[in-house]
Amino acid sequence: MADATLTIKRSITxxxxxxxxxxxxxxxxxxxxxxxxxxxxxxxxxEGQRLIDEIRHQSANPLDPRVQEQVGSxxxxxxxxxAELDEQKRQMxxxxxxxxxxxxxxxxxxGQIESICQVQVGDNLVEKLQAAVxxxxxxxxxxxxx
Numbered sequence: 001m002a003d004a005t006l007t008i009k010r011s012i013t014x015x016x017x018x019x020x021x022x023x024x025x026x027x028x029x030x031x032x033x034x035x036x037x038x039x040x041x042x043x044x045x046x047e048g049q050r051l052i053d054e055i056r057h058q059s060a061n062p063l064d065p066r067v068q069e070q071v072g073s074x075x076x077x078x079x080x081x082x083a084e085l086d087e088q089k090r091q092m093x094x095x096x097x098x099x100x101x102x103x104x105x106x107x108x109x110x111g112q113i114e115s116i117c118q119v120q121v122g123d124n125l126v127e128k129l130q131a132a133v134x135x136x137x138x139x140x141x142x143x144x145x146x
Contacts, residue, residue: 005120013132016110018102021137030096037089041082048078107134 016022052071059067102108119128134142 003120005118007116008119008128009114009116010129010131011112012115014110014113015107015132015134017134017136017141018104018106018108019137020104023099023102026099027096030092030099034089034092034096037085037092041085041089044078044081044085048074110135 051074055067055070055074061067113133115131117128117131119125130144132144133140134144
């Protein structure tokens, strides 16, 4: 059984070299994501108000405590979703600020991808699992295989 091998899945860290093109792409992606969140916020407000108006309009007595309870519940849901979207936007704005501060040729972690590899008795598992790819403007510049 000493010759037995096993195929395992491993995460590979993708690192990128900061270049003018990389910065432009990163800022554009973040700007688009921020605009998307702004659109979601606008839609949320419009839809929330439309539903509240609909609830009040359908009721014979808009001041009925049950109607007020429904409206209050809906307002809480809208406020919760708004807070969630505001937090997403705040994080994206912070990421955008960080991207602007990066220096050219600096290496940053860009994400993870998955790969498979073979392991066998005697292999150093830690080394096998530590793999990374370095890219410059989308082109692989180096592979650090474990």
